[in-house]
Amino acid sequence: MVLLAGALPVHGAERATASAPVATGGSTAVPRCAALAGTRIPASAMSLPTTGGRVVSASVMTSVVSGETVEHCRVDAELFPVDASAPAIGMRLDLPHGWNRKALMFGGGGYNGTVPDLTQNVPFGPADRPAPLARRYAVFAGDSGHRQNPAAPPSLDGSFGLNDEALHNFAAGDAVKKTRDAALFLIRHAYGTRPAEVYFAGGSTGGREALVAAQRWPTAFDGVISAYPAWNNLSEVLDLGYLTQVLSRPGTFPGPQKQGLLYDSVIDACDGLDGAEDGIVSNPRGCRFDPAALRCPSGADTGPTCLSDPQIGAVRAMSSPFRWPYRIASGETGYPGFPFLSGADMRTPFLGFGTTAPASPMPVTSGYGMQYWDQWVKYFLTRDPRHDPLDVDPRRPGKWLARISHLSTVQDRNDTDLGPFARAGGKLILLHGAADELVSHRSTNDYYQRVRDLLGPRATRTFLRYYLVPGANHANFGTPAFAAGTDSLSALERWVEEDRPPARTVVTDMAHHRTRPLCEYPGWPRYRGGDPDSAASFTCTS
Incomplete structure (x- = not known):
């Protein structure tokens, strides 16, 4: 990623804090799991105020991910607040054997309050491509700074809002940066080196977190997937x-x-x-x-x-x-x-x-x-x-x-100046279902248009693609008319790592075994004849 004219490419550089220790013995593709147990995370490892943190547990385990058995080190940690009355941030990392030298953070949903499943795929991810952990990403996520009441409906416990620090951790996205910084500290401690690339993927609240990360900390992530983002939450x-x-x-x-x-x-x-x-x-x-x-x-x-x-x-x-x-x-x-x-x-x-x-x-x-x-x-x-x-x-x-x-x-995280993110070489894939009745796609249309109005169409297209998916609803909830699945992570990797922008992208309806072209907004797929279940029978039009 080019930060300044004449500067050398920087991929995970800010993405690992200078204070992070390098484990003895050099880098390795197998994490030093036992060495992580009880590790103290210094407050200096994080750019936002905390009182540090610690690893609660670290153990080697196996998980079946995308049909494949993956051996990995599971690390649970806590990040301590400045306000003694605020809850800690709970976080988890899965560090695979055979690490691919990349890291990915997952965003949350609703009011958060739990650590997302780290074996999941990215939002609107495809059924026929491995989830990040199966691709040997180091994956991590946090609960955004509070634990949900088990008696409340999932992601619908807002009681943490009584505390200002917890509120800012969730709503302003502070917990995203704290969790990311702590995770990179632990990744470097485990493997003896920092990730070559760091990505973020989230939908709904996680989609807002993705946009917050790109705007507030433009060098924290090399690439971002934001799906159905609740960016103007208030x-x-x-x-x-x-x-x-x-x-x-x-x-x-x-x-x-x-x-x-x-x-x-x-x-x-x-x-x-x-x-x-x-x-x-x-x-x-x-x-x-x-x-x-x-x-x-x-x-x-x-x-x-x-x-x-x-x-x-x-x-x-x-x-x-x-x-x-x-x-x-x-x-x-x-x-x-x-x-x-x-x-x-x-x-x-x-x-x-x-x-x-x-x-x-x-x-x-x-x-x-x-x-x-x-x-x-x-x-x-x-x-x-x-x-x-x-x-x-x-x-x-x-x-x-x-x-x-x-x-x-x-x-309302409505600062659409993504210029610093773009100048740092960051790439953003933005997705929304046209049938979303929980976060309006019209709102994402508005966000995208604001970015274009501010930066200009040509500059915007150098780092941002927005796709509106016909028939897709919120997070493929229930039995949608179009259960969207597209390999946005591979597309993002090619764009960030090889400077190859997304082209001729296809989205699959995973429930009905049909495909459509994934059209750049404001384009949409018009049928031109042939097999109605094939993307080749449609053309993108505006």
Whole structure:
């Protein structure tokens, strides 16, 4: 990576702290696992404030990864806070035998609180290519600075927000850099050398973490995969709060059968616009559907075959931009709404809606976003676990406006100046499903456009590719219409290590054994004839 004109290429250089010791005996492809047990991690190994850390355990084990048995050293460690009342950051590394001299950090999801599975593939990863650990990457991740309450739904415990250091570790991405620095210290200690390349891959909250890493610490990672990123987290939360209020009104919530009716109607109206009737809306910008077409007689709720007037209003609220009539410190003014094109098989409920209306206390069967709002109100905004989330109106927040504005500076990671990352040689692959009903792809469109407006189209294309995947939903949740899988990691490796940009990229529907071209945004795949299950039968058009 070129940092300055005339400078030598630097790949993992900042990526390993100068204070990290070199293990005796030189470098090795087999980690010195026993030597890691009890290792102290000095605070000087991390660029952000901590009080150091320590390895809790280190042991050799085997895992089956992508069908292959991988021997590796599993290391669990803790990073200690500055505030004695804040929780420690929990982290884990898997250090393989036969190390490929590369490292990869995984991002989290939701409110985090657990260390991600290190045997997983990257977001929207392919079924026919090995996960990073099977490729002999040193892989690592953290819990972002808090441990989830085991009694809470996965990734939906926001109680850590009562502590400022924990809040910044999570929302501002501080834990990403602390974990990365500590991991590289331990990798060097284990193998006797630093990684040649360091990558990051994450989706949703992890997608935001990926963008934060590229923007705040432009030389920390050589390449980044960011999928369906919740980059403007505070702005999305305000929209989710508004929708929570709308859907909690009597008679407004459309149950699973009505959700299925709506989804089927949208597909019927828009499926063939790309030339192929395949259950996928390939050009969501060209899809026009008015939910009033499903109106029950006289607007009353007469059963599952139609929508009442309040339900039509709720659908319009979900799919329309939400604007607030006040200023917040991040400068954001709204959230673009959610296209009602979820790729989920409608014999199961929408992730965004859930199966029951939001209420207080918040049901675990309500939509994920409504539960997220509930935790945010209680622990981030009011810091009162007993506060009714329906009592806060995002349109008229009253006494909570100042706190909302402050939180926007922490949660809205909206600085799109990726110029330093680009000048350092960093590469970014950005992915989003066009049928994502939990993090709107329209928001990622906006982020990408802001980068282009700031840096210019030509400069942006030297380091960034953005792909919008038709039919794909949030993290391939449930049984999506298009279960996206693409080998973004190999593409990123070639771009970073060989200066070969992604070209003729293909995405596979892992559930239906079909392929499509992965079109650079704003392109989308149009059918031109031939086998409708083959990417070769489609061409990217704008």
